Amino acid sequence: MGFLSQKIYLPIFWVIFLSFYICLSSSIDTITSSKYIKDNETITSNNTEFILGFFSPGNSSNRYLAIWYLFPSNIVWIANRDQPVNDSSGVAKIHKDGNFVVMNEQNLMIWSTNVTSNDNYSNSSAKLEDSGNLVLYDEFSGETIWDSFTHPADAAMPGMKIAANPITGKKIEYISWKSPSDPSTGYFTGSLERLNAPEVFFWYNKTKPYWRTGPWNGNVFLGSPRMLTDYLAGWKFHIEDDGTQYLTYNYANPLNFGILSVTPHGTLKLVSFVNKTEVANIEVGQSECDIYGKCGPFGNCDNSTSPICNCFNGFEPRNQEEWNRENWTSGCVRKVELQCYKVKNGSEVEQDEFLVYHNMKVPDFTQWSGAYQDKCKIDCLANCSCLAYAYDSGVGCMYWIGDLIDLQHFSYGGIDLYMRTPYSLIGRSKKGYKVLIGSIIGAIGIIILAICAYLLWRKWTAKQTGKGPQNTSIEDQNQMKLEELPLFDFESVAVATNNFHLANMLGKGGFGPVYKGLLENGQEIAVKRLSKASTQGLEEFMNEVVVISKLQHRNLVRILGCCIERDEQMLIYEFMPNKSLDAFIFDPIQKKVLKWKKRFNIIEGIARGILYLHRDSRLRIIHRDLKASNILLDDEMNPKISDFGLARIFKGDEDSEVNTRRVVGTYGYMPPEYAMEGLFSEKSDVYSFGVLLLEIVSGRRNTSFYNDEQPLGLVGLTWNLWNEDNMMPIIDEELLQSCIWITKKGILASKRMWK
Structure with a gap:
């Protein structure tokens, strides 16, 4: 214990000292009321990927304040696109009224955020964040006053929104450059439209439709199949409480990055990067058939x-x-x-x-x-x-x-x-086939009857000789499992979810879509609907039913019932208003809600849930798919473990170490023994829990850390940094101090310690 205490407390002192040092240092990513940049100066995001400064496009001598990714050739946002500075006298600064402005040599205001009009925000600053978002905020309250992500130019990056509100009519639009050498407001605009089945439209002069993506189905745009193969981004659709609907995209691999932009000729261009190196430059919407209504009605x-x-x-x-x-x-x-x-x-x-x-x-x-x-x-x-x-x-x-x-x-x-x-x-052609079809059906019917008679005879003889199956059929077993839960009829679930409206969709996983519903008694529910294209099937569905029906714990999600009707298979759960943990810890804005105390309470709750599964419940259960998206949060941010479709049950005297040929779960959360050899046990959940701890502390996904020489996962990088007594690089900047101890617990849990 003494050795461990030293290893724990020494890094904490290191964190406190380093935090104090950082606070004294001036930021290179922020413009304040006393710090501004001239034409030949820049500020850089903390991760060194984004730069804010002045540039000139092509052969133009006009100067524009812009944000670029790595190099000025990758412009992602422009401030004064319609009001260029004619010489190199431009200055970007915080005005006395709190606005972020661009001024020229004559001290004339060329451009302004134009969101404040008095001295209430005289203590504002503008910070270039690691996401590429330029945020104007109040230094005292931390309140965001304005940001570039909600005032884009022609380009979208991971985390940005393509948004529209059907109630207020407000939209976040993306407008092309006028030409490759003129970044002023162009002729083509991209925006979210048709909100009953949302899709992205591209307009000419904001009035004439030019081309469209087709409706979004939760995975792809139905009218843009090239995005399925060429656009390696993860698109998601969201609806906020005020009715705002928006699309965002993020890459599964954080080493990847992409810039989507509306080109001056109306197409959608994606420039892709891997490990900061450009690897692709693709345009969509460039064929004749993409032009809206090319062939007229019908x-x-x-x-x-x-x-x-x-x-x-x-x-x-x-x-x-x-x-x-x-x-x-x-x-x-x-x-x-x-x-x-x-x-x-x-x-x-x-x-x-x-x-x-x-x-x-x-x-x-x-x-x-x-x-x-x-x-x-x-x-x-x-x-x-x-x-x-x-x-x-x-x-x-x-x-x-x-x-x-x-x-x-x-x-x-x-x-x-x-x-x-x-x-x-x-109709006429159908009549011509009736006799032929009738003959074929009759012949098939005779064959089927013969096969059925043979199978019945085999089953009867097997029972007579004592060689028949001694257990009940799979259907009977499933029916017995279902009788343990309340049953909901399909119509009541359809009414509760507004006929499974896209606006009610909370998310989509391997099982299928999950919808929010409201029962007649006013109770909010979450409906997990098995998709026909699901990577999981009836076996996983029934497994989740039988596992979760036997469990009761404050840190496990509670199942209310199920629906098995027609071809539908649905599970009905208690509704979790804050959705899943990944929606908070990996979101640059939402993560600010999770201060250290809340994160620690979440960690503690997950640990209690795992302890119950492994030790305190009637049966020992190995979850096998612990990850951030399977941790749901209630209205008080209490964690609840969910998704037991892959769980395995063991009796008290049964060996819980098993070797399987079917490896299931999520790579990155699996211990090496399971991923490579199929060997899993309670320690598998412990490993997943360790990875989860590190993600909560760092605010980043397991695969999101790397160095220039060799890509590393979060586990590998944390272990190396721990051995170097340097934990600061993996700690979420939103956390001021005190997370070294829990970081060590995470790295020890996820390290290959068992033999």
């Missing part, structure tokens, strides 16, 4: 055909002469009008049906419904004004009334689009 654009525009089955060009001249804007019209449905011969109903077109970009002006897939078709068919529908598990049921605009066929990606087609076009 026209289908396909870059792989010649001509690129064609009409769907049952349609013809509205103006053949224009079509022949490759002017397709008038689009296509139906050869035969829709009849909805009509009764023939007193009983037979001839009803419109749907033809499916694969790999499509869905039309503009999407209407949204929370109906499941089969009901989506039924509802559209019953509505004579519904001309097409599509279904995506991340968006729900989409349908269209009126002309179908901006359709495109892809060679890959996209979605199935079902277009309403008159019965007279497809």
Whole structure:
């Protein structure tokens, strides 16, 4: 204990001394009321990646105050884009009214943040943060007065928002340069639109749509399949309490970085970096078919055909002469009008049906419904004004009334689009197949009956000889598990989640989407809905049911019931208003809420939950997937361990060290023995807990630290720094002191100590 105490307290004194020294040092990343920069001077973010200074684009002699990434060729924000300084006399400073301003040699104000008008903010400062955000804040209260992330130019970076509020009409827009050598306000604007199924629009002169990404489904933009392969960023959709909806993107690997910008000719450009080296420069929205409404109403654009525009089955060009001249804007019209449905011969109903077109970009002006897939078709068919529908598990049921605009066929990606087609076009062909289909079905039916009879005979003979299965079927076992929980019917869950509206989606994992719901009694719930495309299946679903139903602890999430109906499999949990831990500790703004006392309480709560699983519950349980996103936070920021789909249960006398061929979990949180050899035990959870401790203390993901010579994970870097008695580089700058002790616990837990 004495040795450990020395190892703990000596670094703490080191932290206090270093913190005091840093406080005395002047910051190179901040402009204050007494510190300003001239044209030939710069300030640099603490991580040395972003620089604020004056530059001239191309052959221009005009000077602009800008932020760039690494080099002036990578401009990410410009202050005075429409008011350049004509010479090198520019100065960036804090004005006496508290605004951050650009002034020239005559002391005339060229540009201002223009958010204060009195001396209330006379003690403001402007700091260039590690994220590239320039923040104007009050030195006394710490309140953010203005920041560049919410006042962008043409470029977006990880952590920035593409936002819109349907109530207030406010948007965060990205506006292109006028030309490659002129950064003044250009002709093209990118913004978030169609908020019932949100997508990014690019406008010409802010009024004419130029191209669009298609709706966001939680993973990709349905109308931009190239983003699935070329854009290695993790996009997420959020809704704030005031109704603001926004998209952000971040890279899974923090060594990667990207700058998304609207180009002067209206495309979207991504410049990608790996370990500060540019590796890709890609543009999206540059083909003819990307241009909005290229082929007119009901026209289908396909870059792989010649001509690129064609009409769907049952349609013809509205103006053949224009079509022949490759002017397709008038689009296509139906050869035969829709009849909805009509009764023939007193009983037979001839009803419109749907033809499916694969790999499509869905039309503009999407209407949204929370109906499941089969009901989506039924509802559209019953509505004579519904001309097409599509279904995506991340968006729900989409349908269209009126002309179908901006359709495109892809060679890959996209979605199935079902277009309403008159019965007279497809009904006759169906009749011709009835006899053949009837014969085939009859033959198949006879074969199936024979197979069933054989299987029943085998089962009966096995039971008679005592060789049949002695245990109940999987279905019976699952039913027994379900009887241990309250059952919710599908309709009540659908009503509670507003038909699984995208606005109610809290997040999406390997299991599927999670929705916020409100029961009739006023109780808030979280609904975990198994996706058909889920990487987890019924086995994990039932495993989570049986595990969590047997557990009761203040630091474990509480399950309220489940829903098994139709093809739906859902778990209903208590709602956690603060979502998951990763939403706080890895967010540069939200992490400020987590002072050291709160972080320590979270660590303590997680430890209590793990101790309960390993030692104090009726059964010993190994979680196998402990990570920040599986730690939920209630309204008082108390942690609750969640997601038991991969957990393993052991009886009291059963050996809890197991070797498995199926390695599951999250890399970075797995101990080497498990990741490489499949060997897991309680120590596996301890390792994951250690990594989690280090992430909480540092405020960074496990893979986010590196040095110039050799990339290192957080565990490896912390161990090296500990041996060097230098823990400061891994401690979150939001924490002033006192975290060395818990850092040591984390590194010891995650170190390979067991043999």
